[in-house]
Amino acid sequence: MGLTYQSTGKLTSRVTLHTKSATYDYVIALAGNPNTGKSTLFNALTGLRQHTGNWPGKTVQRAEGTFQHNSRQYKIIDLPGTYSLLANSADEEVARDFICFARPDATIVVVDATCLERNLNLALQVMEITSKVVVCVNLIDEARRKKIRIDINKLSNRMGVPVVATAARSGEGLPRLLEAIEDVAGGCILPKPKLVRYGQMVEEAVAWLEPRVRDAVGEDINARWLALRLLDGDINLVKAMEKYLNDREAVTVIPVAREGWA
Numbered sequence: 001m002g003l004t005y006q007s008t009g010k011l012t013s014r015v016t017l018h019t020k021s022a023t024y025d026y027v028i029a030l031a032g033n034p035n036t037g038k039s040t041l042f043n044a045l046t047g048l049r050q051h052t053g054n055w056p057g058k059t060v061q062r063a064e065g066t067f068q069h070n071s072r073q074y075k076i077i078d079l080p081g082t083y084s085l086l087a088n089s090a091d092e093e094v095a096r097d098f099i100c101f102a103r104p105d106a107t108i109v110v111v112d113a114t115c116l117e118r119n120l121n122l123a124l125q126v127m128e129i130t131s132k133v134v135v136c137v138n139l140i141d142e143a144r145r146k147k148i149r150i151d152i153n154k155l156s157n158r159m160g161v162p163v164v165a166t167a168a169r170s171g172e173g174l175p176r177l178l179e180a181i182e183d184v185a186g187g188c189i190l191p192k193p194k195l196v197r198y199g200q201m202v203e204e205a206v207a208w209l210e211p212r213v214r215d216a217v218g219e220d221i222n223a224r225w226l227a228l229r230l231l232d233g234d235i236n237l238v239k240a241m242e243k244y245l246n247d248r249e250a251v252t253v254i255p256v257a258r259e260g261w262a
């Protein structure tokens with residue numbers, strides 16, 4: 001999958017697009033399990049300023065929109081709902097590659113407050129790729145109705161990233177979510193996600209592989225995560241990486257990648 005490719009499959013001009021878009025300051029991605037309220041949140045943030053289409057080369061639906069907050073213009077991408085980022089499906093591949101290669105300024109992981117445990121799996125996977133994460137515990141009204149109480153501060157401390165409770169349908173919690181997005185996208189907060197530690201054998205292999213991966217791909221892609229995927233024998237990702245490295249200049253034109261993708 002080409003990162004700097006427009007839907008025509010042609011490389012975009014590096015020269016003209018090397019700077020940030022004049023129309024927005026930050027790119028935000030919305031990730032989450034299916035049915036957690038991503039689109040409801042997306043609609044609440046963007047109103048009617050949205051476009052839908054397909055991801056380049058895929059029959060996976062793509063929605064993007066814009067919103068303004070504190071004089072900053074945001075572009076927001078509603079990623080397909082997925083249970084994992086292991087790229088077992090086109091949806092997962094699209095979500096994973098956008099977070100990995102297009103490198104949004106913040107990724108909001110929308111989780112369902114009524115079944116947090118299952119949802120946090122995806123959040124942990126996103127946090128392995130990027131530290132620029134805000135966890136949005138949505139459907140908090142449903143959780144209240146079911147007498148489920150969630151200690152948001154404790155969750156945030158345990159995960160190492162900002163966590164905000166919302167009820168996207170009624171708009172509850174959205175002002176605080178916007179603050180957290182601004183803090184992370186603008187770099188006022190540098191989240192330190194707590195990462196999953198695997199068994200000793202895996203960690204030893206990662207320790208050997210990670211610096212070599214970093215030498216090969218530089219600092220733009222998370223080397224630990226990539227090393228883990230290589231150990232996992234993730235052939236699809238290897239192919240995507242090959243393409244990325246072949247279009248090596250893409251590393252220096254991340255805004256182009258985001259334009260081309262979103």
Ligand SMILES: Nc1nc2c(ncn2[C@@H]2O[C@H](COP(=O)(O)OP(=O)(O)OP(=O)(O)O)[C@@H](O)[C@H]2O)c(=O)[nH]1
Pocket residue numbers: 032033034035036037038039040041080081082138139140141142166167168169170
């Ligand atoms: N009670 C309640 N319902 C919500 C909330 N947010 C979303 N919903 C409802 O949950 C359902 C799913 O919402 P969507 O926004 O379509 O969820 P999604 O994550 O985009 O789903 P997929 O695109 O299928 O992955 C809809 O019926 C929404 O109205 C919320 O905060 N509270």
Ligand SMILES: [Mg+2]
Pocket residue numbers: 038039040081
């Ligand atoms: Mg949706």
